[in-house]
Amino acid sequence: MTDTTDSSIDLVVLDMAGTTVADDGLVEEAFSAAAERLGVAPGSPEHASQLAHVRATMGESKISVFRHLFGDEERARRANSAFEEAYHDLVDGGRCAPLPGAVEAIEALRAAGRRTVLTTGFSRATQDRILAALGWQDLADLTLCPADAGRGRPYPDLVLTALLRTGADDVRRIAVCGDTSYDMLTGRRAGASVVAGVLTGAHGDAALREGGATHVLGSVGELPAVLAVADAEAARRPGAPR
Template sequence: MTENHNTPAIDLAVLDMAGTTVADGGLVEQAFAAAAERLGVTPGSPEHTRQLDYVRATMGESKISVFRHLFGDEGRAQQANTAFEEAYHDLVDGGRCTALPGAAEAIETLRKAGTKVVLTTGFSRATQDRILDALGWRELADLTLCPADAGRGRPYPDMVLTALLRTGTDDVRSVAVCGDTSYDMLTGRRAGASVVAGVLTGAHGREQLTGAGATHVLPSIAGLLELLAVRAA
């Protein structure tokens, strides 16, 4: 891509997984419900509703951080996180994990054009690898990162900056971040990315995405190709 002073070329695309490139289909909420029930939270109770509202509001955040907030002490948080991962893995193994339409093709097109692609998640490495294996995506992107790989998860900028460092990208302005949650948008803005694109295929809607700093809101990940092509031109 040709770079000019005002609009540096996008050399790195940091893409979220669940809700952005991977269909969620309510799997996070189902796995959370299983985890909460194991810790004695009755489905349908006011406490369950309160916790589920928090899970929805913080979609994209590191899951262990969410459970630390909900259950207080570290022991219960770890217990909940383990139960969540077991339930989510069962759903993935049961064939419930699918790619969003056009996602793999978008990643392949970006890489062919010379843009490095990094897939990020709020899940643990074990869960991220489970998803990658289920989709056959181990070799799809240049790099995959989870919160433990970077130090902190969203909404901190660590994963985006780790992606920049590990791919040898020279300038934060040459980074595009794309995700479906407000935390994805905050992460991109805090990292200094020049493109912070929200997609409407996941947890949060247009108002939440723009409120968190999205520079663009797209129908899906497929729209990122057109956005970057127009920007480069």
């Protein structure tokens, strides 16, 4: 493995759906199935309002979204279970694929000596289903879901748990990459020095920058080169290790 003594970034925390995994509308389809199960008719004003909230909060822990939408804990958990069941059916039906360049980017990051962690707002069961469908069980150094960290996005817990679990020792040497404003806010709150938004998922340039993106990329495939530049800039700063 490459020596990273002089590197500014030694831990990369990557989102899954919309960042490394093609979403293809799966979240919205699974939400609609869950909402209908709880009596919210497709095409109704209530459904439209709830779907707008789902879109605005892409990246947030799904159970947190359902708590907001359905109020009491019992209904929220029923909705979350229905969502997961519908999402699993879509994944098992072949509706799951890596985004172009994602595998190559993760392999390049690891080859450069950077620890990589895949994170999600889904449950562990759903995350494992996606990883199995893609054959990604060993692609990254670690995978994390909200239950592993305590709280999901936009809290910093997932990123800080990645730091603790991988043995990284400085939040300033972390890069966070995702497709939503919540990913950006999470990275900022965790103290990451690189918070990169990608335009392959839920949110556009303006929302990513408003969330705190330091970089907006066309795709995760651009991230290894961005971090190489960040390393070079860090090495030129006064007091940098030689």
